[in-house]
Amino acid sequence: MEKGHSDNTLRIDSLDDEDILRANMYVFLAGLLRAEPSDELVQSVAELAGDDTPLGKASATLAYLAQEMSVANIRSEYVDVFIGVGRGELLPYCSYYLTGFLNEKPLANLRQDMSRIGIARADNVKDPEDHIASLCDMMAGLITGKFGRSFSVAEQASFFNKHLASWAGLFFADLEAAKSAVFYAPVGTMGRIFMDIESQAFSMSGSE
Amino acid sequence: METKKTEVEQAGRRDFLKLSALGAAAGAVAVGSTAHASEKSEVSSGDYQETEHVKSFYQLARF
Numbered sequence A: 001m002e003k004g005h006s007d008n009t010l011r012i013d014s015l016d017d018e019d020i021l022r023a024n025m026y027v028f029l030a031g032l033l034r035a036e037p038s039d040e041l042v043q044s045v046a047e048l049a050g051d052d053t054p055l056g057k058a059s060a061t062l063a064y065l066a067q068e069m070s071v072a073n074i075r076s077e078y079v080d081v082f083i084g085v086g087r088g089e090l091l092p093y094c095s096y097y098l099t100g101f102l103n104e105k106p107l108a109n110l111r112q113d114m115s116r117i118g119i120a121r122a123d124n125v126k127d128p129e130d131h132i133a134s135l136c137d138m139m140a141g142l143i144t145g146k147f148g149r150s151f152s153v154a155e156q157a158s159f160f161n162k163h164l165a166s167w168a169g170l171f172f173a174d175l176e177a178a179k180s181a182v183f184y185a186p187v188g189t190m191g192r193i194f195m196d197i198e199s200q201a202f203s204m205s206g207s208e
Numbered sequence B: 001m002e003t004k005k006t007e008v009e010q011a012g013r014r015d016f017l018k019l020s021a022l023g024a025a026a027g028a029v030a031v032g033s034t035a036h037a038s039e040k041s042e043v044s045s046g047d048y049q050e051t052e053h054v055k056s057f058y059q060l061a062r063f
Helices: A017-034 A039-046 A054-068 A071-083 A094-099 A105-117 A132-144 A153-163 A168-177 A184-204 B002-019 B022-029
Strands: none
Touching: A017 A039, A017 A132, A017 A184, A017 B002, A017 B022, A039 A054, A039 A071, A054 A184, A071 A184, A094 A105, A105 A132, A105 A153, A132 A153, A132 A168, A153 A184, A168 A184, A184 B002
16 A cells, blocks of 8 residues: 655655654664664674763663673674564563453554554564564654655644653653663664654653 | 844843753664764664664664
8 A cells, every 4th residue: 555645755854853862763763673783784783882861871781781792692682682482571562551352453553544644564574563663663753754745743642642642652662671681672762762752752842 | 123122032032041051861763863864874764664663763873
């Protein structure tokens, strides 16, 4: 399914700096949470720099781990945390966090919104769409105008509040504390802090 | 006036985001930097489908 749109170009140069940073952050998190990281992804993480803020410290920690841990160990950690045998330590799905089960009403609600916006699930993706990585991808797309048009802050806030606000912070806190997580612990920290920043920022825009 | 109020709110939100040090964290995977600006034109409409949520945003991010 492809919604009609006049211009396919990603108009990055028309985004505010802050929105570019937000989109980057969503892309960053999605990349690490979607699948075992590639060698290239681990290398780019190893090059992160962080300042003294909690977010900066977490990214510096993550960079250090990317430098010190073998890629094989990072990948098997991903498997332990998210895949496991039958299930991973964590199930990063909105439905699961809100209802205790996968493929529940929160997923149905998300699919309705995706249909309205014009986002369709890729054929080769077998995960339900309410996976944290998919939702981060979608937020990045709403910010950058990837789905046919740019979405206002109010629209982004609405999507965030409906599909992320109630659970993503909890998931990232779980990731921080996950027994199998070493590399992924600071990913959890970064995600938790970022969800908080997004929530606060949306509430400041008067568009919740 | 409604417009002014919204503008002030948005300015407050942007300032808050500026101070939140988001840039420190994800700089290595930036899509918005000028180094990547020239890559926009490489994203043809054939590649650029919002039908995949695992996407060409990553091509731009060089993953």
